[in-house]
Amino acid sequence: MADIDTVSPLAPASFPDLPVINGVEFSAVAAGVKYPDRNDVTLMRLAPGSTVAGVFTKSATRSANVLDCQAKILNDSDYGAAFIINSGNSNAFTGRAGEGSVTAICEAVSNATGLPAGRVFTSSTGVIGERLPHDKITAKVGDLVQALSVDGIQDAAQAIMTTDTFSKGASAEVLIDGQTIKIAGIAKGSGMIAPDMATMLVYIFTDAKIARPALQEMLSELTDVTFNCITVDSDTSTSDTLLLGATGASGVNVETNCAPFKDALHNVMQELSHLVVKDGEGATKFVEVEVTGAATHSDARAHALSIANSPLVKTAIAGEDPNWGRIVMAIGKSGAAADRDLLAIRFGDILVAEKGWVSPEYSEEAAAAYMRQDNLKISVNLGLGAGTSTVWTCDLTHGYISINADYRS
Numbered sequence: 001m002a003d004i005d006t007v008s009p010l011a012p013a014s015f016p017d018l019p020v021i022n023g024v025e026f027s028a029v030a031a032g033v034k035y036p037d038r039n040d041v042t043l044m045r046l047a048p049g050s051t052v053a054g055v056f057t058k059s060a061t062r063s064a065n066v067l068d069c070q071a072k073i074l075n076d077s078d079y080g081a082a083f084i085i086n087s088g089n090s091n092a093f094t095g096r097a098g099e100g101s102v103t104a105i106c107e108a109v110s111n112a113t114g115l116p117a118g119r120v121f122t123s124s125t126g127v128i129g130e131r132l133p134h135d136k137i138t139a140k141v142g143d144l145v146q147a148l149s150v151d152g153i154q155d156a157a158q159a160i161m162t163t164d165t166f167s168k169g170a171s172a173e174v175l176i177d178g179q180t181i182k183i184a185g186i187a188k189g190s191g192m193i194a195p196d197m198a199t200m201l202v203y204i205f206t207d208a209k210i211a212r213p214a215l216q217e218m219l220s221e222l223t224d225v226t227f228n229c230i231t232v233d234s235d236t237s238t239s240d241t242l243l244l245g246a247t248g249a250s251g252v253n254v255e256t257n258c259a260p261f262k263d264a265l266h267n268v269m270q271e272l273s274h275l276v277v278k279d280g281e282g283a284t285k286f287v288e289v290e291v292t293g294a295a296t297h298s299d300a301r302a303h304a305l306s307i308a309n310s311p312l313v314k315t316a317i318a319g320e321d322p323n324w325g326r327i328v329m330a331i332g333k334s335g336a337a338a339d340r341d342l343l344a345i346r347f348g349d350i351l352v353a354e355k356g357w358v359s360p361e362y363s364e365e366a367a368a369a370y371m372r373q374d375n376l377k378i379s380v381n382l383g384l385g386a387g388t389s390t391v392w393t394c395d396l397t398h399g400y401i402s403i404n405a406d407y408r409s
Contacts, residue, residue, distance in 0.1 A: 010278035010286050010374060010394075011166040018153050018171045018184040021205040023047035023247025026152030027144045028159035031136045034088025034126060041137050042159040043144035044083040044203060045113060050247045052081050052121070053216040055223050057240035058196045063091050064098035065122045066241060068106070072118055076212055081119045082109050083203060083243055084137070084144070085160050087188070091124035091132040092238040101134035108138040112145045123201050123241045125188065126162050157186035160201055164190045164279055170271035172264040179252050181208045181261060183268050189276035195227045195240055200276055202227070202242040204268060206261075209248035214255050218262055219244050226269040229391045231308050232280035233400070277392050282399025285317050287392065288377045293343075294387030299336035301389040306334035307378060314396035317376065322367035324352045327378065342383030347371065 024046055028039040046052070054073045056066045084105060091098045106120040113120075124132060157167035171184040189200025210218075223242065254261040278286050289308045294300035307313055307330040316323040327345050331338050341356035348370050351359045370376070 007165045008279045009284055012275070015154055015157065015167055016169050016171060018169050019173065019182045020150050021182055021184050021247065022150075022207050022249035023050060024205045024245065025148035025150055026156040027147035027149060028152065028155040029140045029143050029147065031086065031140045033086050033133060033136055039155060039159040040088050041084070041086045041140055041144065042156040043109070043141070043148065044156060045148055046081045046205075046245045047247050047249065048078055048080040050080050050245050051076075051210060051212040051215050052246075053212060053219045053244045054121075055220055055242045057237055059238050059240070061093060061238050063124060063239045064094065064102045065091055065124050066239060068099075068102045069121050069123070069241060069243075072121065075118060077116070077119055079115055079119050081121065081245065082113055082115055083121045083123070083245075084109055084141075085123040085125070085201060085203075086132070086137055087160050087162050088126040089124055089130055089132045090126045090128050090239045093129045094131050097131050101132040104134050105137055108141040112141045121243060123160075123239065125160065125201050125239050128238060153184060153186060156203075157188075160186070160188040162188065162190070163281055164188050166279060168272060168275040168279070170268045170275070172268050174260045174264040176252050176254060176257055176260055179250060181250055181252055181254065181264070182206065183208075183264055185268050185272055187272040187276055190232070190279045190281050195230065200237065200240060202272060204242070204244045204265070204272075206244075206246050206265070207248070207250040208246050208254045208261055209250065209252055210246050210254050214258070215244060215246055218258070218265065222262070222266050222269050226266065226273045229389075230273045230277050231305065231391060231393050232277060232283070233396075274392060277394050280394035280400075282397040282402070283394035284374070284397060285395040286375050287317060287394060288375075288390060289393060290377065290379045290388075290390045291382065292379070292388045293381040293383045293385065294389070295337045295382070295385040296387045297389060298387070300382075300387040301391070302334045302336040303331055303338070303380065303382070304389045304391040306330045307380070308391045308393035311396055314393070317371065318395035318397045320368065320371040322347055322352070322364065322371050324358075324367075327380065328353070331380065337384060338382055339384065344381045344383070346379040348377055
């Protein structure tokens with residue numbers, strides 16, 4: 001259970017049936033880091049021979065966990081690896097004490113699993129600025145190791161939640177050289193979502209065989225078009241971490257035929273990123289913002305994020321108000337090139353404005369009806385070039401204020 005009682009109206013009907021990834025085991029326990037009577041620590045163990053790639057927040061105030069993971073992620077090893085994650089406390093802005101907590105947890109996992117401490121990756125999520133009671137976590141490491149199971153990924157997805165209203169999972173299977181490659185991933189995230197590398201906490205696993213450099217390159221590229229293209233509230237976390245583990249258990253080397261695998265991984269990452277937006281704190285609408293015709297791709301991205309992050313745009317969407325003037329405002333303030341008389345704006349298939357003025361065919365009634373849908377698309381064509389960008393966001397409701405005003409209490 002998360003802190004929030006009401007499940008997002010955009011939530012899937014149920015947690016998906018994720019495939020078992022050979023070479024990965026999961027467990028979860030209640031350590032009482034913050035939440036009473038719920039699992040709040042999870043352990044994930046990868047078999048020897050697994051490769052690990054990762055992307056992390058670029059925040060200047062990133063947590064001790066992130067700094068430790070960044071120092072370890074480029075190391076190759078045949079030992080396998082372990083990920084241990086706690087919710088309820090982010091271990092961020094905790095100084096030397098935070099570093100000590102990471103060291104203590106890594107040593108405890110190392111002692112219990114036989115893995116080198118350098119192959120133990122930690123993540124913490126929750127309140128910033130409070131010391132992590134790591135002794136509560138280390139006391140449970142033995143139980144975590146004993147409980148490891150190949151089918152425990154759903155329990156792991158629940159244990160990493162904070163203000164999330166539902167646990168998030170996605171998977172894909174792809175046929176390569178006559179053999180099936182499996183991918184499964186979980187994520188947590190609801191608020192403080194405007195990634196600048198990866199996002200929230202995300203853990204993805206595959207039984208494909210792929211060397212770490214190739215895996216890292218693929219992950220970094222796909223992150224830019226998935227997790228780096230979502231925003232709930234324009235805030236980037238101190239703890240954002242995405243780890244991708246490839247066990248090689250299938251025996252199929254995907255480096256020689258990477259396109260199908262890359263497409264499948266992209267689908268999993270995009271689905272997880274969309275689920276985070278759909279669980280945006282207080283969200284009732286899922287919104288795709290597509291910008292085309294910009295002078296450059298970077299200009300398109302600037303316009304798209306300006307629209308997606310605008311409180312005025314987001315509150316209009318929450319109120320189901322087709323206030324296209326706010327889209328014009330967001331374009332104008334983005335800092336990227338725009339020409340009032342060239343841009344066109346659409347809500348779904350409805351042409352709203354063009355040539356510097358409202359479209360003669362525009363129907364406010366039709367636009368208002370469209371805005372009552374749960375899934376919306378705002379399209380802007382700048383008419384300046386070939387630059388494009390698509391980002392995903394949600395509306396901004398009073399629920400966001402209520403959740404964050406009470407977050408630490």
